[in-house]
Amino acid sequence: MEILEIFNIQYKWIFYEFTNNFFLNKWGSIVFIIIGKIFLFTGLLIILEFIFNKIVRFIGRRIISSTQFVWDNILYENKVFDSLAHFFPLSIGFILINPVFKNYPKIILYLEKIFDILFVLIILQFLIRVVNSIMRISTSENSHQTIAVRSFSQLLKIISVMFCVLIIISILTKNDLITVLTSLGAITAIVILVFRDTILGFVSGVQMASTKMIKVGDWIGIHKYSIEGTVIEINLTSAKIENFDKTITSVPTYDLISTAVTNFEVMRKKNIRRIKRSILFSIQSFQFCNSESLEKFQHFYLIKNYIYRKQKEIEIFNKDKNIDLNIDINGRKLTNIGIFRQYALSYLHQHPKISQSETLMVRHLNPTPYGLPVELYCFTNTSESVKYEQIQASVFDHLLTAAKEFSLKVTQVTTNIYP
Incomplete structure (x- = not known):
């Protein structure tokens, strides 16, 4: 001194x-x-x-x-x-x-x-x-806990900033902090309205972390916005999704729990992916099989045992019922669309890239003005997008081409777009 x-x-x-x-x-x-x-x-x-x-x-x-x-x-x-x-x-x-x-x-x-x-x-x-x-x-690793930590940290920063602003106001006005807080009670509704998205985002983050719905790195689809991609960030107010075209879409965090969200992560972990696509056939090309066509189909490796077994079964049935087979509509007979459906099913069963442990079927959908859709429902044994598309394409390449051998006509809807 x-x-x-x-x-x-x-x-x-x-x-x-x-x-x-x-x-x-x-x-x-x-x-x-x-x-x-x-x-x-x-x-x-x-x-x-x-x-x-x-x-x-x-x-x-x-x-x-x-x-x-x-x-x-x-x-x-x-x-x-x-x-x-x-x-x-x-x-x-x-x-x-x-x-x-x-x-x-x-x-x-x-x-x-x-x-x-x-x-x-x-x-x-x-x-x-x-x-x-x-x-x-x-948050060194992506997990459901990451969302909670990020939400809590951002909320803590917002509260810290607000609290420090109140302290600075009390210093400048020479009032204690309690007096400042009391004076702000009148604008509580406005504060809640301003921070509505923040509050909803915090609640959403806690719910996602506790229920383990979505985490960073998950492959999701949001039908409300017609987007599908990988979650790269979930913060207090918004979630960033990287679409497959490498664009970034930001959606409110609250939408991840308030709207329909499809999470494909379980599918990716199981390393399978669903094929659910149909072929549209012209109903006018459907017909009963005669002896010549059946003889031709018996040379198809995938269905020759099926045709032999079905012929025996149908022959016994028609004989027991004493049915006049001179009329095509009488009795039981094989159809080209039915045999093709069995051929497609056998083809999927023997395909090395199609999972045999999951649901596998070939089914008819409701007829449309353009024809009858025959849907393939199965799963590939990989979830990788490129390999999945290759497998799906090879399956339909084969079946679309094979349909001609069964005298089936695939419907091709023509428009004025192409000459």
């Missing part, structure tokens, strides 16, 4: 001499002295900030180089130690306010408010950097 007294006396003498030489009045001298002190005071704080920042960063580097942990590296990269370094010069500056400006109580009052606000901002910076570090440490 004696050093500061000597400094103040010498400082005033120098500035009074300087101002007298330039013919300034008493008030001008005082203002000049105050401005000079503020500049010197600010310069001292900048020097202290530089010194302490170098010291803290040096110590931080030594600590992370001597440990095998990952979290201290993340703290260092997010400049958490730099935030700690700000406290030391500010604390020294706050202590020196009264001795340096002891004859100027108004200046002391304003400087104390400024320092209080700076302390609040530094604490806010420190909290945000710590929260970011914790989020990076906790």
